[in-house]
Amino acid sequence: MSGIEGKVVAITGASSGIGEATALLLAERGAKIVLGARRPERLEALAARIEKAGGDATWARTDVTRREDLAGLVKLARDRYGKLDVLVSNAGIGLISRLDDLRVEDWEEMIDVNLKGVLYGIAAALPVFREQGFGHFVNTVSTAGLRIVPLQSVYAGTKNAVRTISEGLRQEAGDSLRVTVVSPGAVRTDFAERMDPAAKAQIDKMMETALSPDAVARAIAFAIEQPDGVDVGDIVVRPTAQG
Numbered sequence: 001m002s003g004i005e006g007k008v009v010a011i012t013g014a015s016s017g018i019g020e021a022t023a024l025l026l027a028e029r030g031a032k033i034v035l036g037a038r039r040p041e042r043l044e045a046l047a048a049r050i051e052k053a054g055g056d057a058t059w060a061r062t063d064v065t066r067r068e069d070l071a072g073l074v075k076l077a078r079d080r081y082g083k084l085d086v087l088v089s090n091a092g093i094g095l096i097s098r099l100d101d102l103r104v105e106d107w108e109e110m111i112d113v114n115l116k117g118v119l120y121g122i123a124a125a126l127p128v129f130r131e132q133g134f135g136h137f138v139n140t141v142s143t144a145g146l147r148i149v150p151l152q153s154v155y156a157g158t159k160n161a162v163r164t165i166s167e168g169l170r171q172e173a174g175d176s177l178r179v180t181v182v183s184p185g186a187v188r189t190d191f192a193e194r195m196d197p198a199a200k201a202q203i204d205k206m207m208e209t210a211l212s213p214d215a216v217a218r219a220i221a222f223a224i225e226q227p228d229g230v231d232v233g234d235i236v237v238r239p240t241a242q243g
Protein backbone atom coordinates (compact mmCIF):
# COMPACT_ATOMS: atom_id res chain seq x y z
CA MET A 1 0.00 0.00 0.00
CA SER A 2 1.39 3.40 -0.89
CA GLY A 3 0.18 6.88 -0.19
CA ILE A 4 -1.57 8.16 2.90
CA GLU A 5 -5.24 7.67 2.06
CA GLY A 6 -6.84 4.94 4.17
CA LYS A 7 -3.84 4.40 6.43
CA VAL A 8 -4.48 4.19 10.16
CA VAL A 9 -1.98 6.36 12.01
CA ALA A 10 -1.65 6.56 15.79
CA ILE A 11 0.20 9.61 17.09
CA THR A 12 1.48 10.21 20.63
CA GLY A 13 1.91 13.78 21.80
CA ALA A 14 -0.96 14.68 19.48
CA SER A 15 -2.43 17.38 21.70
CA SER A 16 -0.14 20.20 20.52
CA GLY A 17 2.78 21.25 18.33
CA ILE A 18 4.26 18.74 15.90
CA GLY A 19 1.86 15.93 16.85
CA GLU A 20 -1.20 18.11 16.33
CA ALA A 21 0.10 19.46 12.98
CA THR A 22 0.87 15.92 11.83
CA ALA A 23 -2.61 14.73 12.78
CA LEU A 24 -4.24 17.57 10.85
CA LEU A 25 -2.11 17.09 7.72
CA LEU A 26 -2.47 13.31 7.58
CA ALA A 27 -6.22 13.52 8.22
CA GLU A 28 -6.56 16.05 5.41
CA ARG A 29 -4.78 13.56 3.17
CA GLY A 30 -7.17 10.74 4.02
CA ALA A 31 -5.56 8.93 6.94
CA LYS A 32 -7.62 7.75 9.90
CA ILE A 33 -6.04 9.23 12.98
CA VAL A 34 -5.78 7.83 16.50
CA LEU A 35 -4.76 10.62 18.84
CA GLY A 36 -2.90 10.05 22.12
CA ALA A 37 -1.70 12.46 24.84
CA ARG A 38 -2.55 13.25 28.46
CA ARG A 39 -4.90 16.22 27.93
CA PRO A 40 -8.25 14.73 26.89
CA GLU A 41 -9.96 18.06 26.28
CA ARG A 42 -7.41 18.96 23.63
CA LEU A 43 -7.64 15.55 21.96
CA GLU A 44 -11.42 15.71 21.94
CA ALA A 45 -11.35 19.18 20.35
CA LEU A 46 -8.79 18.09 17.75
CA ALA A 47 -10.77 14.97 16.84
CA ALA A 48 -13.89 17.12 16.46
CA ARG A 49 -11.97 19.57 14.25
CA ILE A 50 -10.76 16.72 12.03
CA GLU A 51 -14.25 15.22 11.76
CA LYS A 52 -15.78 18.61 10.98
CA ALA A 53 -13.35 18.96 8.08
CA GLY A 54 -14.53 15.58 6.72
CA GLY A 55 -11.78 13.45 8.26
CA ASP A 56 -11.86 10.50 10.61
CA ALA A 57 -10.28 10.55 14.07
CA THR A 58 -10.56 8.98 17.47
CA TRP A 59 -8.61 9.53 20.65
CA ALA A 60 -7.57 8.04 23.97
CA ARG A 61 -5.98 9.65 26.99
CA THR A 62 -2.45 8.29 26.76
CA ASP A 63 0.44 8.80 29.13
CA VAL A 64 3.45 7.27 27.38
CA THR A 65 5.13 6.54 30.71
CA ARG A 66 2.43 3.90 31.24
CA ARG A 67 2.98 0.81 29.12
CA GLU A 68 -0.71 -0.13 29.32
CA ASP A 69 -1.71 3.24 27.81
CA LEU A 70 0.30 2.52 24.66
CA ALA A 71 -1.22 -0.94 24.46
CA GLY A 72 -4.63 0.74 24.77
CA LEU A 73 -3.87 3.22 21.99
CA VAL A 74 -2.85 0.44 19.59
CA LYS A 75 -5.92 -1.61 20.59
CA LEU A 76 -8.16 1.39 19.93
CA ALA A 77 -6.76 1.67 16.40
CA ARG A 78 -7.48 -1.99 15.70
CA ASP A 79 -10.91 -2.03 17.35
CA ARG A 80 -12.06 1.10 15.56
CA TYR A 81 -10.32 0.76 12.18
CA GLY A 82 -9.26 -2.90 12.00
CA LYS A 83 -5.51 -2.31 11.70
CA LEU A 84 -2.61 0.00 12.51
CA ASP A 85 -0.39 1.17 9.66
CA VAL A 86 1.80 3.71 11.43
CA LEU A 87 2.76 4.56 15.01
CA VAL A 88 4.21 8.07 15.30
CA SER A 89 6.00 8.16 18.67
CA ASN A 90 6.22 11.89 19.02
CA ALA A 91 5.49 12.65 22.70
CA GLY A 92 8.51 14.32 24.24
CA ILE A 93 9.69 16.82 26.82
CA GLY A 94 12.79 18.99 26.99
CA LEU A 95 13.57 19.79 30.61
CA ILE A 96 17.02 21.07 29.76
CA SER A 97 19.52 22.35 32.32
CA ARG A 98 23.20 22.19 33.23
CA LEU A 99 24.35 18.86 34.61
CA ASP A 100 25.80 20.80 37.59
CA ASP A 101 22.25 21.66 38.61
CA LEU A 102 21.62 17.98 39.37
CA ARG A 103 17.98 18.13 38.32
CA VAL A 104 17.84 14.38 38.63
CA GLU A 105 14.04 14.24 38.64
CA ASP A 106 13.99 16.07 35.30
CA TRP A 107 16.55 13.62 33.88
CA GLU A 108 14.36 10.74 35.00
CA GLU A 109 11.23 12.30 33.54
CA MET A 110 12.95 12.79 30.17
CA ILE A 111 14.11 9.17 30.21
CA ASP A 112 10.59 8.01 31.11
CA VAL A 113 8.81 10.06 28.43
CA ASN A 114 11.33 10.40 25.60
CA LEU A 115 12.98 6.99 25.81
CA LYS A 116 10.78 4.55 27.70
CA GLY A 117 7.69 6.06 26.09
CA VAL A 118 9.04 5.12 22.65
CA LEU A 119 10.00 1.64 23.87
CA TYR A 120 6.48 1.09 25.21
CA GLY A 121 5.18 2.10 21.78
CA ILE A 122 7.43 -0.48 20.16
CA ALA A 123 6.28 -3.09 22.69
CA ALA A 124 2.64 -2.32 21.88
CA ALA A 125 2.89 -2.09 18.09
CA LEU A 126 5.62 -4.54 17.07
CA PRO A 127 3.62 -7.74 17.72
CA VAL A 128 0.67 -6.20 15.87
CA PHE A 129 2.85 -5.19 12.91
CA ARG A 130 4.34 -8.71 12.83
CA GLU A 131 0.89 -10.29 12.84
CA GLN A 132 -0.37 -7.95 10.11
CA GLY A 133 2.78 -8.31 8.02
CA PHE A 134 3.08 -4.54 7.65
CA GLY A 135 3.66 -1.49 9.83
CA HIS A 136 5.70 1.67 10.11
CA PHE A 137 7.36 3.23 13.15
CA VAL A 138 8.02 6.97 12.96
CA ASN A 139 9.98 8.33 15.92
CA THR A 140 10.51 12.04 16.56
CA VAL A 141 14.05 12.64 17.73
CA SER A 142 15.97 15.94 17.46
CA THR A 143 18.89 17.82 15.97
CA ALA A 144 19.89 18.22 19.64
CA GLY A 145 21.33 14.74 19.18
CA LEU A 146 23.29 15.70 16.07
CA ARG A 147 24.97 18.82 17.41
CA ILE A 148 25.48 18.52 21.15
CA VAL A 149 25.38 21.83 23.06
CA PRO A 150 25.46 22.72 26.78
CA LEU A 151 22.25 22.26 28.79
CA GLN A 152 20.86 19.72 26.34
CA SER A 153 22.99 16.67 27.14
CA VAL A 154 20.38 14.52 28.89
CA TYR A 155 17.65 15.54 26.46
CA ALA A 156 19.98 14.82 23.52
CA GLY A 157 20.97 11.53 25.16
CA THR A 158 17.37 10.36 25.32
CA LYS A 159 16.85 11.32 21.67
CA ASN A 160 20.04 9.61 20.54
CA ALA A 161 19.06 6.49 22.47
CA VAL A 162 15.86 6.46 20.40
CA ARG A 163 17.92 7.01 17.24
CA THR A 164 20.10 3.99 18.10
CA ILE A 165 17.17 1.77 19.05
CA SER A 166 15.36 2.77 15.85
CA GLU A 167 18.32 1.69 13.74
CA GLY A 168 18.47 -1.63 15.60
CA LEU A 169 14.75 -2.03 15.09
CA ARG A 170 15.15 -1.31 11.39
CA GLN A 171 17.81 -3.97 11.10
CA GLU A 172 15.69 -6.53 12.93
CA ALA A 173 12.49 -5.53 11.20
CA GLY A 174 12.97 -7.54 8.02
CA ASP A 175 11.48 -6.65 4.70
CA SER A 176 7.92 -5.87 5.74
CA LEU A 177 8.24 -3.18 8.42
CA ARG A 178 9.53 0.36 8.05
CA VAL A 179 11.31 2.56 10.59
CA THR A 180 11.81 6.31 10.25
CA VAL A 181 13.43 8.81 12.59
CA VAL A 182 12.68 12.48 12.08
CA SER A 183 15.07 15.01 13.61
CA PRO A 184 13.48 18.44 13.82
CA GLY A 185 15.57 21.51 14.50
CA ALA A 186 13.93 24.45 16.27
CA VAL A 187 10.14 24.34 15.85
CA ARG A 188 7.69 26.89 17.23
CA THR A 189 5.60 24.88 19.72
CA ASP A 190 4.84 24.76 23.46
CA PHE A 191 8.02 22.75 23.93
CA ALA A 192 9.88 25.38 26.02
CA GLU A 193 6.99 26.10 28.40
CA ARG A 194 8.25 24.00 31.29
CA MET A 195 11.92 25.03 30.98
CA ASP A 196 13.62 27.08 33.67
CA PRO A 197 14.45 30.69 32.74
CA ALA A 198 18.13 30.10 31.85
CA ALA A 199 17.24 27.24 29.56
CA LYS A 200 14.30 29.09 28.11
CA ALA A 201 16.59 31.98 27.14
CA GLN A 202 18.66 29.58 25.04
CA ILE A 203 15.55 28.19 23.38
CA ASP A 204 13.90 31.61 22.92
CA LYS A 205 16.93 32.64 20.86
CA MET A 206 16.49 29.58 18.64
CA MET A 207 12.77 30.30 18.33
CA GLU A 208 13.48 33.57 16.50
CA THR A 209 14.04 31.55 13.33
CA ALA A 210 12.07 28.43 14.26
CA LEU A 211 10.00 26.41 11.80
CA SER A 212 6.26 26.02 11.87
CA PRO A 213 5.23 22.52 13.08
CA ASP A 214 3.72 21.97 9.61
CA ALA A 215 7.24 21.64 8.20
CA VAL A 216 7.84 18.57 10.36
CA ALA A 217 4.37 17.22 9.59
CA ARG A 218 5.20 17.37 5.87
CA ALA A 219 8.44 15.44 6.48
CA ILE A 220 6.52 12.75 8.37
CA ALA A 221 3.93 12.61 5.58
CA PHE A 222 6.74 12.16 3.04
CA ALA A 223 8.02 9.09 4.87
CA ILE A 224 4.53 7.60 5.23
CA GLU A 225 3.43 8.14 1.64
CA GLN A 226 6.30 6.16 0.10
CA PRO A 227 5.44 2.80 -1.45
CA ASP A 228 5.78 -0.27 0.78
CA GLY A 229 9.30 -1.24 -0.24
CA VAL A 230 10.69 2.24 0.35
CA ASP A 231 11.98 2.88 3.86
CA VAL A 232 12.86 6.52 4.53
CA GLY A 233 15.24 5.99 7.44
CA ASP A 234 16.36 9.40 8.59
CA ILE A 235 15.02 12.90 7.97
CA VAL A 236 16.56 16.09 9.34
CA VAL A 237 14.37 19.16 9.00
CA ARG A 238 15.63 22.40 10.49
CA PRO A 239 15.47 26.12 9.81
CA THR A 240 17.90 27.28 7.13
CA ALA A 241 19.26 29.73 9.70
CA GLN A 242 20.03 27.08 12.32
CA GLY A 243 23.73 26.46 12.92
Ligand SMILES: NC(=O)c1ccc[n+]([C@@H]2O[C@H](COP(=O)([O-])OP(=O)(O)OC[C@H]3O[C@@H](n4cnc5c(N)ncnc54)[C@H](OP(=O)(O)O)[C@@H]3O)[C@@H](O)[C@H]2O)c1
Nearest residue numbers: 013015016017018037038039063064091092187189190191
Ligand atom coordinates in the same frame (compact mmCIF):
# COMPACT_ATOMS: atom_id res chain seq x y z
N1 LIG B 1 9.89 22.16 19.28
C1 LIG B 1 11.14 21.88 18.95
O1 LIG B 1 11.97 22.78 18.72
C2 LIG B 1 11.58 20.43 18.83
C3 LIG B 1 12.80 20.17 18.21
C4 LIG B 1 13.23 18.85 18.07
C5 LIG B 1 12.45 17.82 18.53
N2 LIG B 1 11.26 18.09 19.13
C6 LIG B 1 10.46 16.95 19.59
O2 LIG B 1 9.20 17.00 18.99
C7 LIG B 1 8.26 16.28 19.78
C8 LIG B 1 7.00 17.10 19.92
O3 LIG B 1 7.27 18.28 20.65
P1 LIG B 1 6.66 19.69 20.28
O4 LIG B 1 7.76 20.57 19.88
O5 LIG B 1 5.49 19.52 19.38
O6 LIG B 1 6.21 20.21 21.73
P2 LIG B 1 4.82 20.31 22.46
O7 LIG B 1 3.90 21.22 21.72
O8 LIG B 1 5.16 20.61 23.89
O9 LIG B 1 4.24 18.83 22.34
C9 LIG B 1 4.66 17.78 23.18
C10 LIG B 1 3.57 16.73 23.17
O10 LIG B 1 3.99 15.64 23.98
C11 LIG B 1 2.93 15.30 24.83
N3 LIG B 1 3.42 14.67 26.04
C12 LIG B 1 4.29 15.14 26.96
N4 LIG B 1 4.45 14.25 27.95
C13 LIG B 1 3.67 13.17 27.64
C14 LIG B 1 3.38 11.94 28.26
N5 LIG B 1 3.93 11.59 29.43
N6 LIG B 1 2.51 11.11 27.66
C15 LIG B 1 1.94 11.43 26.49
N7 LIG B 1 2.15 12.59 25.85
C16 LIG B 1 3.01 13.45 26.43
C17 LIG B 1 2.17 16.60 25.10
O11 LIG B 1 0.81 16.33 25.40
P3 LIG B 1 0.15 16.29 26.85
O12 LIG B 1 0.79 17.34 27.68
O13 LIG B 1 -1.31 16.56 26.53
O14 LIG B 1 0.38 14.90 27.32
C18 LIG B 1 2.26 17.25 23.72
O15 LIG B 1 1.21 16.80 22.91
C19 LIG B 1 8.98 15.97 21.09
O16 LIG B 1 9.42 14.62 21.07
C20 LIG B 1 10.17 16.91 21.08
O17 LIG B 1 11.24 16.38 21.82
C21 LIG B 1 10.81 19.37 19.28
